[in-house]
Amino acid sequence: MENRQRAVPIEVATLDGVFRKICREIGLKYPAAAVCFVTDRDMKRLNRTYRGKNKTTDVLSFPSEERPKPKSLKRAARALRGEFLGDIAISATVARENAEGFGRSVAEEIGVLLLHGVLHLMGYDHESDRGEMEIIETKLRQQLGLTP
Numbered sequence: 001m002e003n004r005q006r007a008v009p010i011e012v013a014t015l016d017g018v019f020r021k022i023c024r025e026i027g028l029k030y031p032a033a034a035v036c037f038v039t040d041r042d043m044k045r046l047n048r049t050y051r052g053k054n055k056t057t058d059v060l061s062f063p064s065e066e067r068p069k070p071k072s073l074k075r076a077a078r079a080l081r082g083e084f085l086g087d088i089a090i091s092a093t094v095a096r097e098n099a100e101g102f103g104r105s106v107a108e109e110i111g112v113l114l115l116h117g118v119l120h121l122m123g124y125d126h127e128s129d130r131g132e133m134e135i136i137e138t139k140l141r142q143q144l145g146l147t148p
Contacts, residue, residue, distance in 0.1 A: 005039045008092035018111045027077030035088045043091035058094040059113040062087040067123035076122050088117035104147045111146045
């Protein structure tokens with residue numbers, strides 16, 4: 001886990017513990033991915049370059065390889081256990097804005113974004129599924145004690 005921004009104070013050790021807990025709950029070997037906290041400017045550049053959207057966003061996932069949508073979270077976790085899934089970029093500035101809007105702490109919001117990013121790396125895609133990712137994410141948030 002790397003912090004490449006200074007706009008928002010980040011407790012990397014605490015968030016690394018949250019990431020470890022997420023990996024354990026899903027059934028993945030820790031660390032399943034590389035996580036980097038980036039500036040809003042860098043996130044906008046990444047979003048423009050890789051998604052064609054000229055705006056910032058909260059989290060982007062970059063899978064190490066193309067994966068089909070899993071039929072089952074448990075089976076996918078078993079198949080991917082020990083594999084490096086890819087990279088997750090989080091804009092700490094957008095995370096802070098989201099946290100304020102949702103009435104949660106920045107750390108809680110980053111926990112939600114970490115979970116969201118890992119699910120994308122596993123092959124889930126809320127933009128093309130019929131709500132499956134949202135259902136799985138909501139269930140995992142409850143199990144992990146992350147805010148809804």
